[in-house]
Structures are given as C-alpha cells and as structure tokens.
Amino acid sequence: MNKRRIEALTLSLIMTVSVACGCGRDVTDPTDAPEPSKVEASLPASEPETDDATDPTENTEQVTAEDFNELTVATDVTDEDDTVVIYGWNDDEFTYLLDTYAPDVNYDMVLSESTAYTAKLDAVLASGDKNVAPDLFICEAAYAKKYLASDYTLPVNDLGIAYDEFVDSMFSYTTTWATDSDNVIKGVTWEACPGGVWYNRDLTEQYLGTQDPAEVGQSFETWDAFMQTAADVNAASGGTVKVIADPEEIFIPYLGSRTEKWVTDGALTFEPVMEDYFDISKSLYTDGLTFTTGQWTDGWYAGAEDGTVMTYWGPVETAYLLGLNDEDNPTYGSWALTSGPSDYYWGGTWIMASKYCDTKASCATIMRNIAIDKTNLTDMVATGGMFVNNVDVMTSAANNSEYSYEFLGGQNPYSVLLDTALKIDNSEIGEDDALINSAFEAAVKAYSEGKVSSIDDAKADFEATLKDFGIV
Numbered sequence: 453m454n455k456r457r458i459e460a461l462t463l464s465l466i467m468t469v470s471v472a473c474g475c476g477r478d479v480t481d482p483t484d485a486p487e488p489s490k491v492e493a494s495l496p497a498s499e500p501e502t503d504d505a506t507d508p509t510e511n512t513e514q515v516t517a518e519d520f521n522e523l524t525v526a527t528d529v530t531d532e533d534d535t536v537v538i539y540g541w542n543d544d545e546f547t548y549l550l551d552t553y554a555p556d557v558n559y560d561m562v563l564s565e566s567t568a569y570t571a572k573l574d575a576v577l578a579s580g581d582k583n584v585a586p587d588l589f590i591c592e593a594a595y596a597k598k599y600l601a602s603d604y605t606l607p608v609n610d611l612g613i614a615y616d617e618f619v620d621s622m623f624s625y626t627t628t629w630a631t632d633s634d635n636v637i638k639g640v641t642w643e644a645c646p647g648g649v650w651y652n653r654d655l656t657e658q659y660l661g662t663q664d665p666a667e668v669g670q671s672f673e674t675w676d677a678f679m680q681t682a683a684d685v686n687a688a689s690g691g692t693v694k695v696i697a698d699p700e701e702i703f704i705p706y707l708g709s710r711t712e713k714w715v716t717d718g719a720l721t722f723e724p725v726m727e728d729y730f731d732i733s734k735s736l737y738t739d740g741l742t743f744t745t746g747q748w749t750d751g752w753y754a755g756a757e758d759g760t761v762m763t764y765w766g767p768v769e770t771a772y773l774l775g776l777n778d779e780d781n782p783t784y785g786s787w788a789l790t791s792g793p794s795d796y797y798w799g800g801t802w803i804m805a806s807k808y809c810d811t812k813a814s815c816a817t818i819m820r821n822i823a824i825d826k827t828n829l830t831d832m833v834a835t836g837g838m839f840v841n842n843v844d845v846m847t848s849a850a851n852n853s854e855y856s857y858e859f860l861g862g863q864n865p866y867s868v869l870l871d872t873a874l875k876i877d878n879s880e881i882g883e884d885d886a887l888i889n890s891a892f893e894a895a896v897k898a899y900s901e902g903k904v905s906s907i908d909d910a911k912a913d914f915e916a917t918l919k920d921f922g923i924v
Contacts, residue, residue: 708796
C-alpha cells in the first residue's frame, strides 16, 4: 500500500467518527460540542418573522408501513434479565435521554472512546458470547448501516414493535435506511438531521445585497452558483471574507448530490457529479476561496465570531456547536438559515437491539419512549432545540412563532429544515459508505493540495484504496 493510500486509510478511520458530528456528537474534540438535549434555545424574538404555514404533504411523498417487509410482530416479549446492557461512546446525550424519557428502565451503559467504539463493538458482536455482548447499542449515521444490514441486529418486530406504531410519523429517509437486504426495519432514531446553510446576515447584506433567506438561497441554489458566490465575495472583500472557512465544509452537503450507489455487485460507480467535485475542491484551494482552517479547529470556530466567514453548513446542531445562540457571541442575532444546492442530512444516531438481547421488553420501551413517543419528542424540541424524527411534531414547530429565535434575527429555522427533511433521498447509501467517502475525500484533498498531479491519478488511488479495504 503506497503512502497516499495509507493516508486515505487513516483518514477513513477518523471520518468514521467525525462525519456525523452534525447532530451534536463526536467531533475532533467531542468536548467542544454542547449536549443538544440541554441546549438552551434563545428566547423568541418579540416581533418574529412569520413563515407561511408549511404543509408537509405538499410536493412530497413519504413512505408508509406497507412499503416495508413486516415480520410477525412478537406478542410475548419479556425480559430475561433485569438490566439492559447498552453500548455507546463517550457521549452524555443518550444517557440523558434514557434518564429523562425511560427512567424506569434499569440499564448499564458501557462507554468506549469514540475512536475505538466500532472496533470494540465488532469484537463483542462477533464473539458469540452473550455475557459480554450488548442488549442494545447506538450507532452514528457514518457507520450505522453496517450494523443495520447485518445479522447482529434484531428486527424491531422481534421486540414487539409494529411498523404502524412509527413508520408513518417518521421522516422517510430515517426508516428506509434502517433496513436490511430483505427490507426489514432493524432500528429507529429519535432525531433527523437535515442540513442547510447558516449565514451571517450582515455579510450577505454587504456582499450579496440582501438578508432575505429566499434571496440569499439563490446564491447557493446550485454548486455553480456557490462557486461563483465564493469567487465574488473573495474578490469584493479583498480576501478578508470567505464564503466558507474550509473546503471540507461542503463535503457532506455535496454527497447529497449523489443519486447512485458507490459500489454495486463489487463494481465502483463514478458519477459525473462526483468527478466534478475534484474541480470544485481544487478551485477552492488554488483560488484561495477559503481560509483552509480545517474543520473543528480554533480558526474554524473563530469565523463565526469575527465576521470573516459568511456561511456554515450543517443541521440545527451546527448553530449550537458554533455558539450562534450564545448571547456573548459578537455576531449574535446576525444569523439566518437558507437551503443549499442539495437536500442532505448530516449525522443522526440509530438505536438497535443485538441478536444477543435478553431484555427485549425493556429495549422496546427504550425505543418507544425515546424515538416514537410523540409527547417526548415534542419535549425534546421545546427543551433542547432538537430537530426530531416526527413529521407532525416538526411541522407544528415550523409553524409556531415560539421557535422564531433571536439569534437568527427572528427566523424560525425549522421551516427550512422541514422542507429539506421531507425531500432527502438516501437510497444510494451503502453499508461501506463511511470508508468509501473518507477515502474519496482523501483522494480529492491530495489532488487539491497538489500532492497528486491529475484527477485520473487521484481516482486511481481512490479505487486502489477501496481494493485494499476489500470493497471492490
């Protein structure tokens, strides 16, 4: 394996942890992220902007229970043990949710460092020893599909949970993705993580001539428009203001432009849109259109306070992560949200029961109380500012002026995010995508930084890395 491919392998392991940071969990430094369940949302603005009522059924079609393969729903679900063993990583959010919404369940939370979590989980699941394997475990979007598609997880029907309890109420992408090859649902999530473009109103007024979300969105409605805006802002500011802090900012959003699986029957598919990303990234680097701060660095965060970065991309947790809702932030009240070139999600956590589970009744309670119960999900929005996985709850929030936040100049962000969440299609995602995406990003970065001389060479390195992984 050559040096460039070793670098890609290393980055893939990092990305497995960091790619899903958008929903408030693991980032390069996990301690930097606030606990979303405890985030204090800003008080509503006294004169909030109002949005037209959002009809979630308009122009979208959500899946129903009949779209999945439902097995016989267990009716004799019991616990054979009095403690649910749960595996997770070094994050407090799920523990908080358990204590708040499933307080009667006795559990033992086994935590691992985020960088070692999947390796430990793989080992215990493969051990065949139910004395060490978890009853329940949680997985980030970056690697959850691997387990949802495996024989190590139980169908939710085995826990006594019927599809008509939850499928119709959840966002389609969260359920269609949580299936195995037989279209059987294996897990649930309490959160949806649709992403958008968080922008500094003062900067868009100065350089784009508007603060209005719809008008600002026109500058980011296609990737060509984004690149033109990046070039224009850089030129007009003399390089003192950039549209994004680092080229990596748009990688996850850009993946939302894909329509085909990376790998089908062992063969790599290179969509034209992904080939275009080489040129986009190269231009961002060589034309100096970003500060190349790196994500999750001090420089990346600083742009949200010093007025030098126009936009940040991600789900609602991105705003909290950056401290946009912190009244001590010098740019407090100067932000807003619009949509970008793709309908994408960034992050999410799925709950699944292992095949070794002997506390099925309690595991069903956890899934119902945290991911299905409408009252609890409504509370998560009200007390934690989450975007939860319930269409009705988020439609209500999107049309509720109480969620018109001062830190967003009186805008309700949920209307923008709801529209995106309803349109997300992640049918192209495969169980190896975490490794593939990070290897691809490493290849693109090597080309953009001039370490690889041509796109063809970068693509060859990318495919060689996938062969080293045994993916193609």
